[in-house]
Amino acid sequence: MxxxxxxxxxxxxxxxxxxxxxxxxxxxxxxxxxxxxxxxxxxxxxxxxxxxxxxxxxxxxxxxxxxxxxxxxxxxxxxxxxxxxxxxxxxLYVWCMNxxxxxxxxxxxxxxxxxxxVGIGSGPRRRSTAHKVVTQFADPAATTGQRRLAEQWIRDGEESRRPDFDNIADALSTIASPWRARGLPEIVRGFGPAVAPITTDQAVAMWELQLQVNEILGFEGVSEDLLRRAREEHRDNWQGYQGVRADWASQAGTMASIFELPADQEQAARQQVNGFVTVLGNTLGLARPTFTRAQARARARIH
Structure with a gap:
């Protein structure tokens, strides 16, 4: 200030x-x-x-x-x-920290x-976001058509604010394992740092979790007491994360930007709020069933 x-x-x-x-x-x-x-x-x-x-x-x-x-x-x-x-x-950044x-x-x-x-933005911004996500997860062998389809599902989900998570997950798994289109079995890949790899299904589960929490927050459906509890957990997690984020960024390859500390104050504040929303999802008991659904999606593709 x-x-x-x-x-x-x-x-x-x-x-x-x-x-x-x-x-x-x-x-x-x-x-x-x-x-x-x-x-x-x-x-x-x-x-x-x-x-x-x-x-x-x-x-x-x-x-x-x-x-x-x-x-x-x-x-x-x-x-x-x-x-x-x-x-x-x-x-919200001030509230999280003070x-x-x-x-x-x-x-x-x-x-x-x-x-x-959340999700309100221009068409160019949605296209940029979708392209960035696809670039992070796409195997070099992924075709232009596969990439475009994945970007389209992501853009449509942001625009409608009603994403089809099953189709998004399927499209992302296809660009991450493009040989699926030839009938070959999927190889589930982990992206990001070796100590905390992220699969496409886990990434989609995280987006789904944040959407569920935001739907509840949109009508002030969380008590102040529960918000305080989630904030305390978030502060502990955030402090620990600051100690490893530079190392994770160095290992993360195409996903390095997720772990880097933004130079822009607005982006830093948004990172903080997104981190809190994720923790709140766990406090509300939404995380476990969301990630269980993601695991079931992954198993269904393999079988």
């Missing part, structure tokens, strides 16, 4: 508006309300100071500074208009916004 102003006090919505305008950004009290609704700010605190009424609600110093910093980040963005949802990962700034009620709302916006 920036260092200006040096001292922060609690403030009303009007105070936050003044802070933003000091940066040269025109906002209104309605903007502050919008931030609360999507989880970029916590609900303001009630103040009862008279017997018959109350003062205007206030935002604690950390929340006031957060509002200032989010607007300062907007100024640094190359986009002419920065949608609220694109700033959500930053708020207990003092973002309260659980705000994080729950931010996770709802995150879940509802």
């Amino acid at each position: 920036t260092d200006q102003p040096g001292e922060w006090s609690a403030g009303t919505a009007e105070d936050l508006v003044v802070d933003a305008r000091a940066l040269g950004i025109k906002v209104s009290p309605r903007t502050v309300t919008d931030y609360v609704e999507v989880g970029l700010l916590a609900p303001p605190l009630y103040r009862k100071t008279t017997q018959r009424g109350s003062d205007r609600r206030i935002y604690p110093p950390d929340q006031r500074r957060l509002f200032y910093e989010l607007n300062a980040a907007k100024l640094r963005s190359p986009l002419a208009r920065v949608p609220h949802r694109t700033m959500i990962p930053v708020v 207990d003092a700034v973002v309260p659980d009620v705000q994080a729950r709302r931010a996770l709802r916004t995150w879940a509802q916006s």
Whole structure:
């Protein structure tokens, strides 16, 4: 975060508006309300100071500074208009790493916004994502047609937000073991670092798990208590992961980018949130049945 102003006090919505305008950004009290609704700010605190009424609600110093910093980040963005949802990962990153700034009620709302916006993107971005995934898993012998089919299944799944995981898994296993098309048996390959190889079925299971969790988060279906429990587990896992990720990246070949620490702050925040969502899937009891289905898919192809 920036260092200006040096001292922060609690403030009303009007105070936050003044802070933003000091940066040269025109906002209104309605903007502050919008931030609360999507989880970029916590609900303001009630103040009862008279017997018959109350003062205007206030935002604690950390929340006031957060509002200032989010607007300062907007100024640094190359986009002419920065949608609220694109700033959500930053708020969730703060919540994952720090207990003092973002309260659980705000994080729950931010996770709802995150879940509802996952997969929203342009056609070129979906094509780029699909091409990258296929490049990571494709054997050099995979044909152009096999690669295109796999990319199409991935793009269609992202666009519809209803992926056909069976067909995606089958298409990825085909490009990873392209001799299947000639009637030869599949060779199940592990990708990435030798200590933590990833098969195509496991990768698809991970996507399926994240989709299930996001569907629950999209209507705030996880209690604050459970979110805190998952966060503690995520913090332990994340700390351990930081100690091995450089070594894993050096072993991962075409999948090295998955394990590398992003230089871009936004991508680093997204990595953190995706990691938390995966851990939450395990906390919710969704991981085991999802990966069991993936194993069953793999066995069905072999037999």
